[in-house]
Amino acid sequence: xxxxxxxxxxxxxxxxxxxxxxxxxxxxxxxxxxxxxxxxxxxxxxxxxxxxxxxxxxxxxxxxxxxxxxxxxxxxxxxxxxxxxxxxxxxxxxxxxxxxxxxxxxxxxxxxxxxxxxxxxxxxxxxxxxxxxxxxxxxxxxxxxxxxxxxxxxxxxxxxxxxxxxxxxxxxxxxxxxxxxxxxxxxxxxxxxxxxxxxxxxxxxxxxxxxxxxxxxxxxxxxxxxxxxxxxxxxxxxxxxxxxxxxxxxxxxxxxxxxxxxxxxxxxxxxxxxxxxxxxxxxxxxxxxxxxxxxxxxxxxxxxxxxxxxxxxxxxxxxxxxxxxxxxxxxxx
Amino acid sequence: xxxxxxxxxxxxxxxxxxxxxxxxxxxxxxxxxxxxxxxxxxxxxxxxxxxxxxxxxxxxxxxxxxxxxxxxxxxxxxxxxxxxxxxxxxxxxxxxxxxxxxxxxxxxxxxxxxxxxxxxxxxxxxxxxxxxxxxxxxxxxxxxxxxxxxxxxxxxxxxxxxxxxxxxxxxxxxxxxxxxxxxxxxxxxxxxxxxxxxxxxxxxxxxxxxxxxxxxxxxxxxxxxxxxxxxxxxxxxxxxxxxxxxxxxxxxxxx
Numbered sequence: 106x107x108x109x110x111x112x113x114x115x116x117x118x119x120x121x122x123x124x125x126x127x128x129x130x131x132x133x134x135x136x137x138x139x140x141x142x143x144x145x146x147x148x149x150x151x152x153x154x155x156x157x158x159x160x161x162x163x164x165x166x167x168x169x170x171x172x173x174x175x176x177x178x179x180x181x182x183x184x185x186x187x188x189x190x191x192x193x194x195x196x197x198x199x200x201x202x203x204x205x206x207x208x209x210x211x212x213x214x215x216x217x218x219x220x221x222x223x224x225x226x227x228x229x230x231x232x233x234x235x236x237x238x239x240x241x242x243x244x245x246x247x248x249x250x251x252x253x254x255x256x257x258x259x260x261x262x263x264x265x266x267x268x269x270x271x272x273x274x275x276x277x278x279x280x281x282x283x284x285x286x287x288x289x290x291x292x293x294x295x296x297x298x299x300x301x302x303x304x305x306x307x308x309x310x311x312x313x314x315x316x317x318x319x320x321x322x323x324x325x326x327x328x329x330x331x332x333x334x335x336x337x338x339x340x341x342x343x344x345x346x347x348x349x350x351x352x353x354x355x356x357x358x359x360x361x362x363x364x365x366x367x368x369x370x371x372x373x374x375x376x377x378x379x380x381x382x383x384x385x386x387x388x389x390x391x392x393x394x395x396x397x398x399x400x401x402x403x404x405x406x407x408x409x410x411x412x413x414x415x416x417x418x419x420x421x422x423x424x425x426x427x428x429x430x431x432x433x434x435x436x437x438x
Numbered sequence: 439x440x441x442x443x444x445x446x447x448x449x450x451x452x453x454x455x456x457x458x459x460x461x462x463x464x465x466x467x468x469x470x471x472x473x474x475x476x477x478x479x480x481x482x483x484x485x486x487x488x489x490x491x492x493x494x495x496x497x498x499x500x501x502x503x504x505x506x507x508x509x510x511x512x513x514x515x516x517x518x519x520x521x522x523x524x525x526x527x528x529x530x531x532x533x534x535x536x537x538x539x540x541x542x543x544x545x546x547x548x549x550x551x552x553x554x555x556x557x558x559x560x561x562x563x564x565x566x567x568x569x570x571x572x573x574x575x576x577x578x579x580x581x582x583x584x585x586x587x588x589x590x591x592x593x594x595x596x597x598x599x600x601x602x603x604x605x606x607x608x609x610x611x612x613x614x615x616x617x618x619x620x621x622x623x624x625x626x627x628x629x630x631x632x633x634x635x636x637x638x639x640x641x642x643x644x645x646x647x648x649x650x651x652x653x654x655x656x657x658x659x660x661x662x663x664x665x666x667x668x669x670x671x672x673x674x675x676x677x678x679x680x681x682x683x684x685x686x687x688x689x690x691x692x693x
Contacts, residue, residue, distance in 0.1 A: 114590070114591065303559075306561055306562055306564070307553075307559055307560055307561055307562060308551045308553050308560040308561075308562060309560070310562075311540075311544055311547075311548065311551055311562060312549075314537070314539070314540055314544070315537050315540065315544075315548055318537035318538065318539045318540055319535075319536070319537040319538065321533070321535070322531075322533070322534075322535035322536060322537055322548075323537070323548065323549075324499075324519065325497075325499070325519050325529070325531055325535040326519065326523070326535055326548045326549035326550075327518065327519045327520030327522075327523050327549040327550075328548065328549045329520075381539075385537065385539045385540075386539045
């Protein structure tokens with residue numbers, strides 16, 4: 106029995122070392138299913154839709170992923186997304202220079218992240234609860250500054266919008282019917298690759314895994330755990346802000362409920378992507394695959410003309426299966 | 439009290455009149471503790487005697503309420519584990535302080551990573567760290583399959599060896615082992631004792647914390663006994679029998 110247990114635990118830790126395997130397998134299964142079952146799924150237009158939508162949420166997801174690997178949650182990213190959108194929108198509407206509006210939106214989102222980090226590290230409240238509180242508070246801020254109305258930018262077309270999130274016209278027109286690829290896909294790719302490198306190849310990345318994997322050990326060995334946690338909250342807030350300005354550059358409008366539910370999509374994508382709920386394990390690739398899986402699911406079901414409510418049910422089911430398999434593999438249960 | 443005679447080299451660390459209170463509870467009261475250079479000092483005491491508190495003050499986990507610490511004859515403020523490590527104090531904690539989900543190499547160098555600075559980013563030199571982890575573990579007599587294996591896939595004895603190997607690699611001056619043998623088999627205990635002799639031969643000073651004199655009797659040069667947060671005494675090897683020491687630990691006998 107002990108020998109078997111040891112063998113099992115060895116296998117578990119080997120598999121935990123390649124968490125992307127499970128994410129890749131579930132991604133492949135969903136992809137294959139729709140490729141076979143949904144007409145028009147494997148078309149440039151459909152793929153462009155998936156990537157364009159997933160890129161905005163995906164930028165939020167990778168920030169939440171790094172934070173989650175260090176053992177913390179952020180449920181406030183959806184509200185931060187809304188606040189940053191309004192700061193950007195109201196600035197533009199008031200004809201503040203566009204670059205200044207961009208800067209203000211990013212600074213505000215980073216500050217909201219910083220506040221989360223300081224609350225969690227100074228009070229010791231679980232981040233799940235602390236950011237549930239700030240989720241409500243930040244949503245209140247968005248509503249206070251935005252009123253109950255849409256904010257719509259109807260001024261002249263801005264060069265900044267084109268830089269942030271123009272459609273990739275020459276690529277799109279090479280398909281028939283024309284596709285909807287946008288620059289946000291490239292931003293998402295760039296940010297994801299950068300964060301993946303930081304996690305695996307830098308000292309900070311090593312500290313992130315240690316902080317989530319065994320905080321006591323990290324402290325004993327002199328890792329500045331508090332600084333790591335605060336930095337990751339700032340990152341999660343900042344990336345929510347980045348995603349929000351990219352989306353605004355596309356849509357030119359924001360409403361008070363913008364970003365609601367994004368925090369749960371982010372956690373779901375991370376978990377489907379093989380990140381441990383308690384931290385210490387996971388990858389950016391996995392989190393991205395989780396996000397793409399969810400977007401594929403939504404797009405595929407729409408193409409099959411299945412009601413949108415079914416999407417939520419299936420997404421929930423996949424989430425539970427993912428948690429069960431990850432829990433078993435890392436032997437947490 | 440029988441003050442230990444120390445050799446010509448003096449002490450690597452001297453803790454003077456250390457007191458520690460947690461709220462209204464007094465954990466340590468006027469404790470003097472010295473570790474002679476290149477010797478193995480056993481720190482003995484029953485559960486709750488204050489051994490762990492004393493060591494956590496030395497490793498920067500706790501700050502003393504009162505008292506002074508001298509490291510190599512220089513007064514120091516050890517206010518974080520990082521400061522302790524920078525002084526050359528390495529600790530093998532009772533829980534080993536390993537991150538199971540991380541590789542042997544990443545655990546080995548945690549908080550001490552080898553990096554190449556490129557602008558603001560410190561890139562890990564993983565190949566070099568793998569090589570050094572493997573060679574230094576071989577050097578202290580620990581055979582591992584691959585340094586990139588996760589620590590969680592190793593056996594308890596292997597994990598203990600990694601923690602000791604790490605401490606010996608970085609422990610330039612003082613090596614602290616907190617109850618290193620309490621969970622080990624006889625064979626594994628023997629291995630740990632050989633690591634300690636090896637460390638001493640390489641010029642390190644060692645503090646061996648245990649509640650069981652039988653575990654440390656073979657390798658210790660001197661013994662310091664704590665009871666109820668106070669020093670009972672410090673004794674040279676051969677001055678007392680194992681039974682005498684055991685009686686002093688439990689308080690069956692006063693010194």
